[in-house]
Amino acid sequence: MTTDSAKTHSHIMPTYAPQPISFVKGQGSWLYSKDNTAYLEALTGIADCGLGHCHPKVSEAICEQAQTLVHTSNLFRIDWQERAADVLCAAANMDSVFFANSGAEANEAALKMARLYGHRKDYKQPKVIVMEKSFHGRTLLTVSATANPKAREGFFTLDDDFIRVPFGDIQAIETALPQHEEGVAILLEPIQGDVGLNTAKNRFTYL
Numbered sequence: 589m590t591t592d593s594a595k596t597h598s599h600i601m602p603t604y605a606p607q608p609i610s611f612v613k614g615q616g617s618w619l620y621s622k623d624n625t626a627y628l629e630a631l632t633g634i635a636d637c638g639l640g641h642c643h644p645k646v647s648e649a650i651c652e653q654a655q656t657l658v659h660t661s662n663l664f665r666i667d668w669q670e671r672a673a674d675v676l677c678a679a680a681n682m683d684s685v686f687f688a689n690s691g692a693e694a695n696e697a698a699l700k701m702a703r704l705y706g707h708r709k710d711y712k713q714p715k716v717i718v719m720e721k722s723f724h725g726r727t728l729l730t731v732s733a734t735a736n737p738k739a740r741e742g743f744f745t746l747d748d749d750f751i752r753v754p755f756g757d758i759q760a761i762e763t764a765l766p767q768h769e770e771g772v773a774i775l776l777e778p779i780q781g782d783v784g785l786n787t788a789k790n791r792f793t794y795l
């Protein structure tokens with residue numbers, strides 16, 4: 589692997605352990621380092637670059653928007669946001685969409701909605717069932733839902749809110765809640781990717 593960073597010190601807070609390489613260009617499924625070595629982009633960011641890099645139509649749309657209007661807040665109606673929500677609702681048969689900036693925020697919002705549901709039902713301690721070996725993000729609530737001790741260590745995680753069961757074990761989910769407890773959500777990844785690559789043995793067809 590090419591080491592292309594001569595710098596020995598970085599001012600980036602060390603929350604990740606990056607590989608000693610950076611990329612200067614992307615095209616489709618390929619990434620290029622400074623010395624123009626091509627790398628097949630099998631990570632797609634971390635699953636957030638699904639359309640590949642620099643597709644002409646995507647680049648054109650980004651450029652056009654950047655030259656038209658950079659940002660308006662959610663204090664105003666946003667036409668393109670509403671159109672995207674229409675498409676997503678039609679595809680998923682849902683009523684409404686919450687747009688977030690990251691996976692952690694999306695999961696945090698889902699967990700907050702579940703807690704709000706519990707609050708409205710007057711539940712004392714709403715519980716969310718989560719899986720072993722899961723990863724859900726790095727905000728306080730999502731890191732509490734995460735299993736990996738390396739991600740959780742030192743953050744005083746909110747463990748009373750969660751019940752953890754083995755991944756792919758439907759019976760464990762069904763029997764996870766002690767009788768006096770009140771469940772509000774089940775949170776799981778269809779395919780886990782943090783501690784190894786795990787597909788559930790059971791398919792959660794009826795969930």
Ligand SMILES: Cc1ncc(COP(=O)(O)O)c(C=O)c1O
Pocket residue numbers: 634689690691692693695723724725726777781
């Ligand atoms: C399964 C899963 N959930 C949540 C997240 C958090 O997403 P983000 O890094 O966009 O906050 C990730 C990130 O890798 C993830 O893999």
